[in-house]
Amino acid sequence: MTDYDLLERQLTALLDTRDWLTNAAQTSAFLMQALDDLNWVGFYLQRQPETLILGPFQGLPACNPIPFSKGVCGAAARSRQTQRVDDVHAVPDHIACDAASRSELVVPILLGEEVWGVLDIDSPVPARFSHADQAGVEHLCRVFSDASDLIASTPPA
Template sequence: MASTAPDYALLARQLEALLDSDDWLVNTAQACAFIMQQVPELNWAGFYLQRQPELLTLGPFQGKPACNPIPFSKGVCGAAARGRQAQRVDDVHTVADHIACDAASNSELVVPVMREGTLWGVLDLDSPRHARFSDEDQAGIEGLVAIFVERTNLPDHLTSQ
């Protein structure tokens, strides 16, 4: 049963209005709460931040408690960070090194958050429905991440913050 993708153009305008602070912490919290509320069939939405080389650290999120930290060498988030490319997985249980934080998650979309060509972190979305994320969803979420980057003062080195 395929769901209809949300109106990502409308969501982009709403997110632009919502992100009225350039503070990265405020905007990560607002963005993941907004996505969790506006994109159907999600059970987790949040950021993992690159605060150390080759390692993702949990940032603001909505959902059950999450795994932390995630090395670049493991899981779907690690693959997105390593390759600097979005990862869309229809069935996470087929991924040999999938990190199962919530057994209810069946599909995943992870979008890298890049700042001036450097990986800042990733936005991770999980769904209890297999094959939840379409090409349209991926493009829409990538667009929301671009708005987040444009509207947010992302620090150069989170380890110094």
């Protein structure tokens, strides 16, 4: 079982700058190394209305852009709720960037009431993510948000 309290302390120490880009890159790399059985970890940012644009990530090249109306990432952004999917192939509008991905966890990152972006984590293992993983990753996303100046990444209106 993953020790998310330890991961929180480690990520907090790692994120020693307010720069959102540096922190997003560090968070992606940290999670890719700290969690087992992953094949992709990264951020998608809302840099255009109702559209997620690829940000820092670890893994194979990714799909870009992702509209809020499609896929698991879009569902997380649209609903502002974490999406934990045991079998991505059972999701009719799943966007398959890596055919090896079987399960997915997507956590929305909010700036006030607005969607700043999402953290997307994929695994080649079906049903890889438990309720405990969801709660732990949601908490790690708050560590990232609290450590980062997310407003600096928001495009002007």
